[in-house]
Amino acid sequence: MNMKILITGGNGQLAFDCNEVLKKKYEVLSHSHKEMDILDFGQTERIINIFKPDTILNCAAYTKVDACETEKDLAWKVNVIGPKNLAEISEKLGCKIIHISTDYVFSGKKPTPEYYVEDDSPDPLTYYGNTKLEGELAIQKATNSYAIIRTAWLYGIRSNNFLKTILKLCSKNPPKGVKVVNDQFGSITWTFKLALQIKKIIETDGQGTYHATSEGYSTWFEAAEYFLKKFAIPYKVIPCSTKEYPTQARRPANSILENKRLKQEGINLMNHWENDLEQFFSKFRERLIRDATEANR
């Protein structure tokens, strides 16, 4: 069967890799924010009704965690009303919705290295986490045909992310080094590998809530230090505490997720974060370093 998949938020980092992976096998329509605004119910419904997807993959979101604390109205609309619209449209059409959610639905109060499984009670610390949780609930209310995939700490070749920021900051002032938080724990996850996992969930008709992050865990500092050392990039990172690096939104100290359901169903494709980071960097090293250097000119 030639499955049809519609991807929302097409210019985002995860959507980009999902499109790359899924279009090799399926008929994919990936729409950017400009091409399809998930807050515009009429436009979204029209596009979906014309394409008639078997699956809607919602990668659209308001992902600026700190800005969510002040841009509450917009964050709520994009992360709650948008998914609700898509779930209602998919229910009417009889297709399935796959929605991406986050580790930030959890408070992080479990002691490290205890991890969170799918049926642990969410208790978000941030407004972003709150809107993402409400988005999950809105989908569950609107349809039974859904998969919610909670992931974490994404990086990829598209858009800005933690790795690119570290490279950019380091290349600005190499001798001084850059302070990186060393008391928040999670699993840094490559969007390309997550896209392969999402494909697997689509193909096995996964239903309900899944956790999907890389295996293993680290702090932000450990992840940054690992890739700088591994690839002999002569930049320095300096560990610091969350207190020394205050942000508008309070991040969970421990947001390690366990891919329990993927493992139970025998479909866990996620690898250790160190292996994926190595692969990612081997593939894109020149481009990443060039982009970081050029950004500082």
Ligand SMILES: NC(=O)c1ccc[n+]([C@@H]2O[C@H](COP(=O)([O-])OP(=O)(O)OC[C@H]3O[C@@H](n4cnc5c(N)ncnc54)[C@H](OP(=O)(O)O)[C@@H]3O)[C@@H](O)[C@H]2O)c1
């Ligand atoms: N990034 C992470 O570390 C992380 C961690 C855990 C979970 N997640 C989740 O993973 C998913 C993908 O994240 P990502 O990092 O790929 O995000 P991203 O790069 O910020 O992409 C999100 C996309 O959504 C689009 N968008 C915003 N409002 C929209 C609207 N009203 N209609 C249609 N599109 C809209 C944005 O377009 P504009 O920029 O043009 O507005 C952007 O292209 C999200 O659900 C996020 O919550 C991300």
